[in-house]
Amino acid sequence: MKNLFKLKQLTLGAAAFTLAFAAAAADKGTAAEAVAMVQKGVALMQSVGPEKAFAEFNDPQGAFVQKDLYVMCYDMAGNNKCHGSNPKLIGKNLLEIKDADGKFIVKGLIEAAQKGGKQWVDYRWPNATTKAVEPKSTYVEKVGDVLIGVGIYK
Numbered sequence: 026m027k028n029l030f031k032l033k034q035l036t037l038g039a040a041a042f043t044l045a046f047a048a049a050a051a052d053k054g055t056a057a058e059a060v061a062m063v064q065k066g067v068a069l070m071q072s073v074g075p076e077k078a079f080a081e082f083n084d085p086q087g088a089f090v091q092k093d094l095y096v097m098c099y100d101m102a103g104n105n106k107c108h109g110s111n112p113k114l115i116g117k118n119l120l121e122i123k124d125a126d127g128k129f130i131v132k133g134l135i136e137a138a139q140k141g142g143k144q145w146v147d148y149r150w151p152n153a154t155t156k157a158v159e160p161k162s163t164y165v166e167k168v169g170d171v172l173i174g175v176g177i178y179k
Contacts, residue, residue: 052154054094059164059175062089066096066173067166075171079107082173083115093154097163097174101139103131106171110153124148125158138165138172152178 054062066089070078082089082096087109089096095109103120119131130148137144143166150161163176 052092054092054175054177056162056164056177058091059094059177062091062094062096062175063164063166063173065089066175067168070168070171070173075106075169082107082109083112085109093152093178094175097176098171099131099134099174101135101170101172103135124150134163134165134172134174138167146174150176 066078066082069081073081079098081087082098084090090109097108097110097114098106099119100106103118105114105117105119108114120129120135121132122130124130126149128148130146130150133146133148137146143164145162145164147160147162149158151157152159152161160179161176162179163174165172165174
């Protein structure tokens with residue numbers, strides 16, 4: 026009887042873990058979703074101009090904040106123009122910001138945007154949901170003198 030009770034506990038625990046993992050995975054954006062969001066952002070910026078696009082990107086209830094995905098924009102000097110997750114960063118120069126391994130993140134985003142305009146940049150960053158430093162990859166495209174990026178946790 027004790028073994029049957031333990032087996033039921035293990036089964037329920039495994040089921041709860043599976044459901045929690047599935048829920049967390051459902052809240053994570055995919056690479057395809059990140060690329061699509063950047064492309065949608067590029068189209069918006071081209072149609073309404075940077076200032077109106079930045080306002081839309083910064084709206085936490087808007088179309089550019091979904092799951093754990095959000096748009097961030099930088100000019101080529103490293104000044105943050107929009108940030109769908111952390112509005113305190115807007116207007117700040119983040120050129121020198123480094124990841125957990127000492128890699129320059131914004132410099133990397135700018136270099137990628139200047140090289141080909143459409144590239145992925147890898148780094149390690151604290152996940153706001155899990156609080157752990159995790160591998161992250163941000164897709165960037167250059168529009169005029171600004172880059173638009175959306176990152177995913179791997």
